[in-house]
Amino acid sequence: MPTPTPTARPRATGRVTLSDVAALAGVSPITVSRALRGERTVDPALAERVKEAASQLRYTPDPAARALASRHSSHVAVLIPMLSNALFVDLLEAVQRTLRPAGYQTLIGITHYNPDEEEQLLREQLQHRPAGLLVTGTDHSATTRALIEGSGVPCVHVMELGNTPGVYCVGFSQHAAGQAITEHLVQRGHKRIAFVAAQLDPRTLQRAEGYRACLRQHGLYDAGLELLSPLPSSMALGSVLFEDLLREHPDCDAVFFCNDDLAQGGLLAALRLGVAVPQRVAVAGFNDLSGSDQMLPPLTTVRTPREAIGEASARLLLALMRGETPPAHSIDLGFELMLRASS
Amino acid sequence: MPTPTPTARPRATGRVTLSDVAALAGVSPITVSRALRGERTVDPALAERVKEAASQLRYTPDPAARALASRHSSHVAVLIPMLSNALFVDLLEAVQRTLRPAGYQTLIGITHYNPDEEEQLLREQLQHRPAGLLVTGTDHSATTRALIEGSGVPCVHVMELGNTPGVYCVGFSQHAAGQAITEHLVQRGHKRIAFVAAQLDPRTLQRAEGYRACLRQHGLYDAGLELLSPLPSSMALGSVLFEDLLREHPDCDAVFFCNDDLAQGGLLAALRLGVAVPQRVAVAGFNDLSGSDQMLPPLTTVRTPREAIGEASARLLLALMRGETPPAHSIDLGFELMLRASS
DNA sequence: CTGAAAGCGCTTACAG
DNA sequence: CTGAAAGCGCTTACAG
Structure with a gap:
């Protein structure tokens, strides 16, 4: 394809600058600046001429100069x-x-x-x-x-x-979301609903509050059923925490994991242990991450609109x-x- | 804590500049520039004085000016x-x-x-x-x-x-890695080894070549056992491809997935279908992504040093x-x- | 609506 | 080893 040859290249760097465009369009550099940034104080016809000159020279503004x-x-x-x-x-x-x-x-x-x-x-x-x-x-x-x-x-x-x-x-509302998924577990008839969380960042703690609010409302809250780990969230940690939970609370009949990776790990641990989900323990996650719909059984969770x-x-x-x-x-x-x- | 009061602030922007540091240190701006960038042409004592002045004024260089x-x-x-x-x-x-x-x-x-x-x-x-x-x-x-x-x-x-x-x-070497994991499957005694891939980016295709080279070497290559999808890699796609594979090639006894997310999906599909892994079909992945060690059974794969x-x-x-x-x-x-x- | 001047805060040669 | 001059490529007020 034919490459148009620029006519003016005054700068030592060889870069096409505002002045080059200005020279070609027959206006001052500041007018080029204004036209190219779409300022409306420029005569439309002039702006058009400037834009053509700019594209003809393949001008691209220098972000550093602009920033300075x-x-x-x-x-x-x-x-x-x-x-x-x-x-x-x-x-x-x-x-x-x-x-x-x-x-x-x-x-x-x-x-x-x-x-x-x-x-x-x-x-x-x-x-x-x-x-x-x-x-x-x-x-x-x-x-x-x-x-x-x-x-x-x-x-x-x-x-x-x-x-x-x-x-x-x-x-x-992280709080409302935590409350809603817990409410779902309650509606399914579960009484001993655990909350398993990692990382413990502010949003996780807000979900925890939603979980608490819901269970308190139903008279089902038991602080002992909260398993909170400051470690980073992962499938592997989810497996471990799930096993811990079942060992310490054999009567637990549902778990709300604060994130899907934990929940996926929990589901895999359940498979490994032969724990029937949801019959023996129901499992819910959070975020609806990739793969959650593929799990065995597919994971109930909260789809967040990221x-x-x-x-x-x-x-x-x-x-x-x-x-x-x-x-x-x-x-x-x-x-x-x-x-x-x-x- | 006591905040030292800067003595000079000539610029209109209120920003602490090189000149401010220069004034405080009693040198020229260019010397400050050199000292702060660690150029070795500056007298060590002077450089030290400059650095102290800079930190006293909490000077931070302007990236835009520097870039320009x-x-x-x-x-x-x-x-x-x-x-x-x-x-x-x-x-x-x-x-x-x-x-x-x-x-x-x-x-x-x-x-x-x-x-x-x-x-x-x-x-x-x-x-x-x-x-x-x-x-x-x-x-x-x-x-x-x-x-x-x-x-x-x-x-x-x-x-x-x-x-x-x-x-x-x-x-x-993506090629060598593909070859090595395939060789492992061969050594395990598998004869009908499939290759399942998605995305088909250059590195995936290099792994495919490694797979082919290995099987050809053993006289086991069958182009029909390659399942190549241009779709993005995911657990869900892995499940689908695994089912396709078993339907079309019931005699297949091992699968090399080009990425672990596909392989994880494949393993879950196997669980769903009641296909015994590795007895009926062995499964290998690539990359050793998070969760692969948690699968049922844990996934054989290639750990890549990213x-x-x-x-x-x-x-x-x-x-x-x-x-x-x-x-x-x-x-x-x-x-x-x-x-x-x-x- | 357009432009001449000044300046943004640095660094690159060029001197000494 | 240090510095005065010039310039990087733009935009911001300030005029007209």
């Missing part, structure tokens, strides 16, 4: 706990799919559920003067909150709801970065019970 | 196919863990195994003038290769080996970015057979 002059970059910093939880992979995919077409690059920081790491990552990311910030959860250290506020960078919190004015959230959360939070952030002030400060995208054969 | 002046950013662009394959999550973790302490931010591009997307992502990433590039595999479109070469950005390819001079690779690959490739890239020219162009980190009860 405008005092914010084209990056959006994203803080998530851990990619080994598939939940956050789905979230991230949706975020990137929404942000990329708008010209924003995603800067990913993995906190490993560690407040100190989160703080440190945030510091590093803020040095890059991101245009926006997407952080997981609403429960952060005082320093982290101060850093976010002090930066003046538009920020959206994901996965939880919130009620602090000025704090934007997109998620669902793709929708990713997209909605990114859209909200785009609005904030455009300088708009959207009214909704806490967007609830709900959840869905996936009732399968394990309960 | 030096013509490359502090970003390392990473191109990976898909985070829903846990393999790449582990790789990415190791890369970030190695690059971050060296002051490099990771820019992640997810190609979805699509050469066009890869090309487009690369273009976008190169606009940010990354200091380094980490790409998955060695098999890329001509345009992608041209973009990489033309950019002059140091680049390391991961997950495969290579023999092209000037192209740096860190990985292992953490080591992530770290080694990042170290190699750091050397290249420092301007060094390391001798090893293709680093083989090997693999390990994990022989468990499924075979």
Whole structure:
């Protein structure tokens, strides 16, 4: 294919710059800048001419120069706990799919559920003067909150709801979801319903509260039936905790695992032990991760809308970065019970 | 704790700049620049004084200004196919863990195994003038290769080996690994060994070649026993393919799945169907992903060193970015057979 | 609606 | 080993 030969290349670097486009279009560089950014103060015909010149020269703006002059970059910093939880992979995919077409690059920081790491990552990311910030959860250290506020960078919190004015959230009620799946187990006639959890991050603890609220309401709550491990969530840990649970509480007739990987491990342990699910023990998980529908029996769980959360939070952030002030400060995208054969 | 009060803040933005540090240390800005970047042409005593001044003012360099002046950013662009394959999550973790302490931010591009997307992502990433590039595999479109070469950005390819001079690779032989796990099945006495694969990316096809080479060598190769699906790999797909396989080839006595998620799905399908593993059909997977050791029976598979690959490739890239020219162009980190009860 | 000037905060040669 | 000058490629006020 024929390559058009640019006419002007004044810079030493050989890079096509605003000035080159300006020269070709016969306007000043600042007009090119305005036209290309879609500022509406530019005469439409002129803007068209500029855009043609730009594409003819294959001009692409230099993000560094833009960042230096405008005092914010084209990056959006994203803080998530851990990619080994598939939940956050789905979230991230949706975020990137929404942000990329708008010209924003995603800067990913993995906190490993560690407040100190989160703080440190945030510091590093803020040095890059991101245009926006997407952080997981609403429960952060005082320093982290101060850093976010002090930066003046538009920020959206994901996965939880919130009620602090000025704090934007997109998620669902972890408490309500925990309560709903527990209620389902109660409705199935179970009386000794255990809660098995790992990691013990804020959202897991909110689900725990939902579980407690439900069982208290039915007069079925027994603190002894809670098995809480601070270890990272995994199938292997789920197996171990399930065995522990049955050993310590042989009368337990149902388990709510705080995440599907634990539940999958639990189901496999049940198979290994010859424990009939759901006849002897019913099992429920959380998040409806990949593979849960393949288990034996298929896992009852809570489908959480992480793709929708990713997209909605990114859209909200785009609005904030455009300088708009959207009214909704806490967007609830709900959840869905996936009732399968394990309960 | 007492906060030292900075003495000089000339800039309008309120940001602490090189000049502020220079003023406090009583030297010129360029000397500060050199001292802070660890250039060895600076008098040690002076450098120390500068560093103290910098930390006293809590100075942090502006990445945008640095990028604009030096013509490359502090970003390392990473191109990976898909985070829903846990393999790449582990790789990415190791890369970030190695690059971050060296002051490099990771820019992640997810190609979805699509050469066009890869090309487009690369273009976008190169606009940010990354200091380094980490790409998955060695098999890329001509345009992608041209973009990489033309950019002059140091680049390391991961997950495969290579023999092209000037192209740096860190990985292992996918072919040898495919061959080795197949050989194991042969040694177990199996005669009708199937290969079940999804996605059909270059590395999967290299494993297929290893499988073929092994079976041909033993006079056991039958092209009909290959089940190749272009769909994305998943447990659900593994279940479906396993059922297809047994229906179409009832005499099949072993299966090598190209990835553990497929194999896990296959094992669950076997449980559902009452197919005895390994007595009736032996099963082997690839990658040793999380959960494979928990299956019923535990899955025989190939442990691939993605953490080591992530770290080694990042170290190699750091050397290249420092301007060094390391001798090893293709680093083989090997693999390990994990022989468990499924075979 | 368009432009000339100044500046964002650094680093790259070039001197000494 | 240190520094003065120039410039990286944009955008932000400020004029007109």
